[in-house]
Amino acid sequence: MPRHVIKRFMPSHDLIKQQKALKIFGNVLYNPNLWCLNRRSASGAFAVGLFMAFVPLPSQMIMAAGLAILFSVNLPLSVCLVWISNPITMPVLFYGAYKLGAWIMSVPPIPFHFELSWEFLLHQMNQIGPPFLLGCMVCGLAAALFGYLGIRGLWRYSVVRSWQKRKLRILR
Numbered sequence: 461m462p463r464h465v466i467k468r469f470m471p472s473h474d475l476i477k478q479q480k481a482l483k484i485f486g487n488v489l490y491n492p493n494l495w496c497l498n499r500r501s502a503s504g505a506f507a508v509g510l511f512m513a514f515v516p517l518p519s520q521m522i523m524a525a526g527l528a529i530l531f532s533v534n535l536p537l538s539v540c541l542v543w544i545s546n547p548i549t550m551p552v553l554f555y556g557a558y559k560l561g562a563w564i565m566s567v568p569p570i571p572f573h574f575e576l577s578w579e580f581l582l583h584q585m586n587q588i589g590p591p592f593l594l595g596c597m598v599c600g601l602a603a604a605l606f607g608y609l610g611i612r613g614l615w616r617y618s619v620v621r622s623w624q625k626r627k628l629r630i631l632r
Contacts, residue, residue, distance in 0.1 A: 481521065481522055484522075485525065485526070485529060488529050489529075489535070491529070491532065493532045493533075494528060494529060494532065494533075494534065494535040495534070495535065495536070496534070497534055497537075499611075499612060499615040499616070499619075500533070501532075501533045501534040501537075502533075502534055502537060502611055502615065503607075503608045503609075503611040503612045503615070504528075504531055504532075504533030504534070504538075504608070505528060505533045505534035505535075505537035505538040505541065506537070506538075506541060506604075506607035506608055506610070506611045507533075507604040507605070507607055507608040508524055508527045508528050508531065508533060508538040508541075508604070509524055509537065509538040509539070509540065509541025509542050509544075509607075510541055510544065510600070510603035510604050510606075510607040511527075511600040511601065511603065511604035512524040512527065512538075512541075512542050512600070513541065513542050513543075513544040513545040513553070513600070513603065514545065514553065514557060514596045514597075514599045514600035514603060515596065515600065516554060516592070516593070516596055520542045520545070521539050521542050524538045524539050524541070524542045525538070525539050541607075553599070554592070554596070556595070556599070557592060557595035557596045557598075557599045558588060558591055558592040558595050559595065560595040560598060560599060561590070561591030561592055561593070561594035561595025561596070561598070562591040562595070564591075564594060564595070564598065565590065565591050565594060567591055569591075570587055570588055572584075572588075
C-alpha cells in the first residue's frame with residue numbers, strides 16, 4: 461500500500477497532540493509506534509477505526525484513540541476512520557445494524573417514528589436496544605475483520621508488485 465497516499469490524508473503529529481480531547485492520554489502520545497506507518501500499524505488502525513465507527517456513542521474518537529494506544533497501532537489513522545460513521549452516513553449504518561440485529565434475534569423490525577421526549581427514548585431503547593446493539597457489535601466486528609485483512613492483503617500485494625517491478629528493472 462503506498463505510504464504516500466495514506467500519509468497525505470493523515471493529520472500531522474503536532475495537530476493530533478494539540479487536540480484538547482486527547483490530552484487525557486498525557487505523555488503516552490509520544491510513543492513512536494503510534495505514529496509509524498507500516499503494514500502492522502495500518503491494518504490494526506483500520507480494525508480499530510472501523511470497529512469504533514459502529515459503536516453508538518458520541519465519544520467514538522476518544523475510544524478509538526484509547527484502543528490505538530492500547531494496541532500500539534497508528535493513532536491518526538484509527539481516529540480518522542471513525543468518521544466513516546458521520547452525521548450523514550450514521551442513520552444508514554445504524555439502521556442497517558438494527559435490521560441485522562433484528563434478523564439475528566428473529567425479532568420483527570419495529571416501525572420507527574421519532575418523538576423528542578425521555579419517555580419515548582426509554583420506551584424505544586427497551587424495544588430496539590438489544591437488536592440494535594447486537595447488530596452494531598456484529599457489523600463492527602465484521603468491518604474490523606474485513607478492514608484488517610483487506611489492508612494486510614493490499615499491502616502485501618503492493619510489496620510483491622514492487623519487488624517484481626524491481627526484478628524486471630534489474631534484468632533489463
